[in-house]
Amino acid sequence: MQKTYEQPIDVKKTPYFTAALKLPNADPQKDYYAKFIVYSGFESVEGLAKLDPTTGWQQLALPLDKWKGELYIDEATFAKKVTENKDYVNFEVSANQLSQKLEVGSQISVTVTNNSSDKLNKKLIVDTSKELQYSPSSISLDGLKTGQSKTVTLKVTKYIPKDGVEPKLTLKYESRSFQFPLQDKDPVVVPSGMLYSFEDGVQGWTAGGNVASVSAVQSFANGPTMPNEGNYALAAVSQPAAADAWKTLAVTTAAPVDLTASPVFYYHINSYGGVPNATYETKVLLKSGTEVFTHTAAMSPDQWNRIAVDTSEWAHHSSIDGIEISFRVVGNAMAWAPQFQIDNIGSEQ
Structure with a gap:
């Protein structure tokens, strides 16, 4: 969806672009994203957020206070201020099990992408248990800036299989938790060419x-x-x-x-x-x-x-x-x- 206004809109007094989005009949097994783009002539700023397909209306806001002058806006409304959800930081985490077999020495690639308007300064904690442990035990995000990604490789230092329990990698950042199932993978068959x-x-x-x-x-x-x-x-x-x-x-x-x-x-x-x-x-x-x-x-x-x-x-x-x-x-x-x-x-x- 895109909208261009006939005249520029000055949003200095309402420097937040806001919109409520809902995903009807969404598949909870799939990933859904919302992206806002704001244009001012040939300049632009954009925001990206991963949506939760299991919830209803989700309120999103894109801060524009760092922009100067008038702005062309795509769609939705403007607000003087917004209420920040302190428990939600807009970033993504993905994990890729690099080793085919889960065992001591297996490697797991973890990538963090910052979609928020602020730097990420705290550590991503790697949760451990008596059966499954990793090194390092935390991932420093080193002031990860908006739009930047950081990839770190974890190494499994202890793994004791437990009947009836599916092994998982759990990563925590403040109140947020990310879980990724771990399992032995079938050998990769590379097609000819x-x-x-x-x-x-x-x-x-x-x-x-x-x-x-x-x-x-x-x-x-x-x-x-x-x-x-x-x-x-x-x-x-x-x-x-x-x-x-x-x-x-x-x-x-x-x-x-x-x-x-x-x-x-x-x-x-x-x-x-x-x-x-x-x-x-x-x-x-x-x-x-x-x-x-x-x-x-x-x-x-x-x-x-x-x-x-x-x-x-x-x-x-x-x-x-x-x-x-x-x-x-x-x-x-x-x-x-x-x-x-x-x-x-x-x-x-």
Whole structure:
């Protein structure tokens, strides 16, 4: 839903954008998010909150007091002040069991993303029991800023299986508690031609230009909210930058990749949308030493886009040692810090 006003609205005296949202017939097993975007010319500010599908109306507020001047507002109402829920801090926690078998030495990747307007300064406590213990016992968030993510790997230091009890990882931040079931996983079957599936973590991918952090996730805020294939996708949180600046993910391959027998390189990409008067595009860059192959294609936000490119005419496709995948907006240079995801990267004939 989007609304543009004929005249700018000055909200200095009512610096909170508020809205009540309800999810009728929501599936409690799925993740739901609300995102507000406020525009002032080419500038914007946005807020993201994870919704509880088991409750009714949920009141959300986006603070605008740090903005100067007049504002174009999407939808809903304005308030002079709001009542803050001291027991609720707007951030997300995800956990990915990296080891197939739960045992002493198993690793669990924990990612914290701050969606609130304030820094996160307190520690995330790792709950333990007589049967299940971890190291470290807490995760320092080190003043995690709005939109930033931090990933920490926990190591299981004690595990004694108990009949009838499903092991869980429990993380606590003030009055909030997050639980993640732990269990032995079936071996990952990698289809022929698959290079990266992210089923066991980030697989060497790192943040490139205008990207703050990366993590393997099971769900995300923008549509369609779930991986293209399997249980995990690679998610990127961008740094604030012009919307038309490339946001990039990169990997150095563990060993040179030979595309001679399957020269069509493909990947799937998804991103935030909502930028006014703009289109979206993605770019892949393949490296072989100092040689580079690039391909740019149009894409659509809030859906998985399959991008395929034939490298058979590139003389160096038999020894690829680096890959970069990027996306950006075309037609609008407003400040923007979106998230985007990639998944299911491989090659075929």
